Amino acid sequence: MTLPDWKTVGGAAVLFGLAALLPYSGSGYYLGLGITIAMFAVLATSWALFSGPTHYISLATAAFFGVGTYVTGLGFEALPYWTLPLIAGVAGAVLAGLVGLATLRLSGVYFVIFTLGLAELVRQIITWSQNRSGQKGLYVLTDMTEAGIYWQLLGLAAAVFLAGWLIARSRLGFALRIIGDDETVAAHSGINTALAKVLLFMVSGGVAAMVGAILAPRFVYIEPSLAFAPILSFQVVIMALLGGTGRLWGPLVGVIPFTFLLEAIASNFPNQTTLALGVAFLVIVYLLPRGFVGLIEDAKARMRRTEGAL
Amino acid sequence: MKRRTLMKLTAATSLALSMMHGPAFADAHVDPIVIGAVAPKTGPLAGGSTVSHWPNIALWAGQINARGGLNVGGTMHPVEIIEYDDQTNPGETIKAVQRLATQDEADFILAPYGTGLNIAAAPIFARYGYPQITSTAITDQVAELSAQFPNMFFTLGGSKGLAEGAVEVLVNLRDAGDIGSKVAMVNVADAFGIELAAAARPALEAAGFDIVYDSSYPLGTQDLSPVVKGAANAGPDAFLAWSYPGDTFALTELSQIEGMDVKVFYTAVGASFPAYYGRFGAAAENIIGAGGVNADSQAFQDYRAAHMAATGAEPDYWASAMMYSSLQVLEQAIEGAGTIDRAVVSQYIKDNAFETVVGTIDFDAQNNNASFWTVGQWQDGVFRGVASTGREGAVDVKIKTGWE
Incomplete structure (x- = not known):
C-alpha cells in the first residue's frame, strides 16, 4: 500500500476509535441516536456497495434484515450469542445469492419490483409456518445492553468500510464500475456480469441480515409485521441517495444529518411527522440534487478555485 | 416589510399560545x-x-x-x-x-x-x-x-384466557341444551389471530366439541366469501372467528348475506367497537366477541x-x-x-x-x-360482558336468532 492509503486507513481507524467512545458519554439519548446512525450507516453503505456502481435499486433490505432478526429470535437460546450474527450473515448471503441468480439477469424496473416483493414473500412464509405451528411472536430476552449493540454495529460498520475500500480497488470493483457505465460493453470485454453482480448483492444482503441479528435483542419481541416493515428498505435508499452513492463515505454523510432531521421532526411535529418528512424530502431534492457528496465536492472545487486565483 | 409582518404574526401566535396554556398553569409556583x-x-x-x-x-x-x-x-x-x-x-x-x-x-x-x-x-x-x-x-x-x-x-x-372464555360460553350453552357440539372456526393468519386459534383448538376438543370446519385466511385478504361459504356449508351450531377489525366487519357482512344459520356467532377484535353496531344495527344483536365491560x-x-x-x-x-x-x-x-x-x-x-x-x-x-x-355480547345496542375471569356484572348470554 502507498502512503496515501495508510493515511486513509489510519484516519478512518481514528474516527472509529472516537465513535467507540460514545457509550462513555453517559447519555442514553445520544447512545440511542448513535445506534440509529450506526444501523443506517451500515445498511446504507452496504446497499450502496452494490447499487452505487451497478445502478440497480434494491428494495430488499427489509427482507434480509428480517431474516437476520429471525435467526437471533430462533437461535439465541440454543446457540452461543456470537455465532448468531455470523449465521445471519450466511443466511442473508445465501438468500441474496438465490435471488440474485434468479433476478440479476433482469434489469431495471423488474429487479426493483422483485426486491420489493421479496420482503413480503419471506414474511408470508414465516406467517404461514406460524399459522401451521400456532407459534406467535418470539421473545428475545437477553441481558444485551445498548452499548453492546452499538459496539457490534460499529464493528460491523468498520468491516463494511474496509470491505468496500478493498472491493473498490479490486478487479471486482473495476468490473462493477464498467457494468454500471455500460453493461453491454462490460459483457463484450469478457466480464462475467451476472457473477459480479450476484457476488456484490450477496455482500449487501449478508450485511443487512447481520444488522437484523444484532438489533433483535433491542426490539425484544419479534413478529413478522415488525421485522419485515417495508419502510426500512425505503429509508435506506433515501439516506444513501441523500448522501450520494458515488463515494464509499457518501451514504454516511447522508445518514448522519438525516437521523438528526428525523429526530428533530419527530420531537417537534408529533402530529405531523409524516407531513414534515415529505416537505423535507421535497426541499432536499430541490436544493441538493446530487446529495451531500455533491455539496461537499462543490465546496472543495470552490476552495481550489479560490486558491488558484490567489 | 415582509419580515415585519412575519414578526407580528409570530408575536401574535406566541401570545395566543401562552393564553391557551394560561389557565392550566395559573399557579406559577x-x-x-x-x-x-x-x-x-x-x-x-x-x-x-x-x-x-x-x-x-x-x-x-x-x-x-x-x-x-x-x-x-x-x-x-x-x-x-x-x-x-x-x-x-x-x-x-x-x-x-x-x-x-x-x-x-x-x-x-x-x-x-x-x-x-x-x-x-x-x-x-x-x-x-x-x-x-x-x-x-x-x-x-x-x-x-x-x-x-x-x-x-x-x-x-x-390470549389463552380470551379463547377459553369463548369456549366456556359454548360449553354453558350446550349444557343448557341451546346448541349442539358442531363448531366452525376460522382465524386470520397473523400474530394474535394465530395465537387465539392455537389456544382455542385444544380447549374445544377437551370440552368435547366437534370442529367441523377449521381454516385460516391471510391478513388483508379481499375475498372472504370462500371462508364464510365453507363454514356455512359445514352446518355448524357455532361460528368462531379469531379475527382483526377489518376482517371482523367483512366476515360479519358476508355471513349476513349468506344468512349463516348459527346460534352463536363470534368475532374477536373489533366486535366491541361502537362502529360495529353502527354498521350492522339490529343484525349485530346477540353477536358475541372478544372483550366486554360491565356496561351497566x-x-x-x-x-x-x-x-x-x-x-x-x-x-x-x-x-x-x-x-x-x-x-x-x-x-x-x-x-x-x-x-x-x-x-x-x-x-x-x-x-x-x-x-x-x-x-x-x-x-x-x-x-x-x-x-x-373475555367475552361480550351485543344486547339492545350495548356490548355487555358475558364471561370473564373474575369480574362482576356478567349478564346471561343469549343465542342468535337470525340476521334481522
Whole structure:
C-alpha cells in the first residue's frame, strides 16, 4: 500500500476509535441516536456497495434484515450469542445469492419490483409456518445492553468500510464500475456480469441480515409485521441517495444529518411527522440534487478555485 | 416589510399560545408533573390507537387539570402531557421513550400501544425505573417479562384466557341444551389471530366439541366469501372467528348475506367497537366477541358520558376502558404514595388494589391483572360482558336468532 492509503486507513481507524467512545458519554439519548446512525450507516453503505456502481435499486433490505432478526429470535437460546450474527450473515448471503441468480439477469424496473416483493414473500412464509405451528411472536430476552449493540454495529460498520475500500480497488470493483457505465460493453470485454453482480448483492444482503441479528435483542419481541416493515428498505435508499452513492463515505454523510432531521421532526411535529418528512424530502431534492457528496465536492472545487486565483 | 409582518404574526401566535396554556398553569409556583405519551398516530396501528388510546389521555389529563391537578403530598400539581408519534415502528418507540426520559425529563411515561411496541419499550422503561402499566399488550409470557422488567404491569389479559372464555360460553350453552357440539372456526393468519386459534383448538376438543370446519385466511385478504361459504356449508351450531377489525366487519357482512344459520356467532377484535353496531344495527344483536365491560355499572356509564363530552366519540367496550383504568391506577398510585419518586410509586402499584372504571385492579405477584373480561355480547345496542375471569356484572348470554 502507498502512503496515501495508510493515511486513509489510519484516519478512518481514528474516527472509529472516537465513535467507540460514545457509550462513555453517559447519555442514553445520544447512545440511542448513535445506534440509529450506526444501523443506517451500515445498511446504507452496504446497499450502496452494490447499487452505487451497478445502478440497480434494491428494495430488499427489509427482507434480509428480517431474516437476520429471525435467526437471533430462533437461535439465541440454543446457540452461543456470537455465532448468531455470523449465521445471519450466511443466511442473508445465501438468500441474496438465490435471488440474485434468479433476478440479476433482469434489469431495471423488474429487479426493483422483485426486491420489493421479496420482503413480503419471506414474511408470508414465516406467517404461514406460524399459522401451521400456532407459534406467535418470539421473545428475545437477553441481558444485551445498548452499548453492546452499538459496539457490534460499529464493528460491523468498520468491516463494511474496509470491505468496500478493498472491493473498490479490486478487479471486482473495476468490473462493477464498467457494468454500471455500460453493461453491454462490460459483457463484450469478457466480464462475467451476472457473477459480479450476484457476488456484490450477496455482500449487501449478508450485511443487512447481520444488522437484523444484532438489533433483535433491542426490539425484544419479534413478529413478522415488525421485522419485515417495508419502510426500512425505503429509508435506506433515501439516506444513501441523500448522501450520494458515488463515494464509499457518501451514504454516511447522508445518514448522519438525516437521523438528526428525523429526530428533530419527530420531537417537534408529533402530529405531523409524516407531513414534515415529505416537505423535507421535497426541499432536499430541490436544493441538493446530487446529495451531500455533491455539496461537499462543490465546496472543495470552490476552495481550489479560490486558491488558484490567489 | 415582509419580515415585519412575519414578526407580528409570530408575536401574535406566541401570545395566543401562552393564553391557551394560561389557565392550566395559573399557579406559577407549582411545577406541573410531566407525563410522556408515545403511541402510533400513523402506521398500521394508528386506527386502533386513535380510537382507544389517545382519546383517553386527553380525557384523563383534562379531568385531572380541571380538578386542580394531582394531589402529591398535599400540593396540587397539574399534569402536562408530551405526545410523540412512533409511526407503529418499534425503533421509533424506543427513541421516543428515551427522548422523554432524558431530554424531556418526564416524571412518568404512559405505556405505549400494542403488544410489540410495549415489549420493545420495556428495557428503556426498566432502565430509567418508570412504571409501565400496559393496557393493550396481550402476552402469555407475563411471568418471564415481569421477571426481567420488574415495573412492567399487565391489565388486558392473555390470549389463552380470551379463547377459553369463548369456549366456556359454548360449553354453558350446550349444557343448557341451546346448541349442539358442531363448531366452525376460522382465524386470520397473523400474530394474535394465530395465537387465539392455537389456544382455542385444544380447549374445544377437551370440552368435547366437534370442529367441523377449521381454516385460516391471510391478513388483508379481499375475498372472504370462500371462508364464510365453507363454514356455512359445514352446518355448524357455532361460528368462531379469531379475527382483526377489518376482517371482523367483512366476515360479519358476508355471513349476513349468506344468512349463516348459527346460534352463536363470534368475532374477536373489533366486535366491541361502537362502529360495529353502527354498521350492522339490529343484525349485530346477540353477536358475541372478544372483550366486554360491565356496561351497566355506574362507573362505566359515567366514564362513557365523560369520554363523549371530552372527545366527541364513544369509547369502545373493551380496550378503551382498560386504557383509562391504567391511567386511573397511575393517578391513584401517585396520590396514594404522595410522591413522584418512581420507585416508590411502582412499589405502591404492586402493594395496593385500585378502584377503576373496569372494577378493582389488584396485580398479582407477576404484576398481572388476573381478572379481565373475555367475552361480550351485543344486547339492545350495548356490548355487555358475558364471561370473564373474575369480574362482576356478567349478564346471561343469549343465542342468535337470525340476521334481522
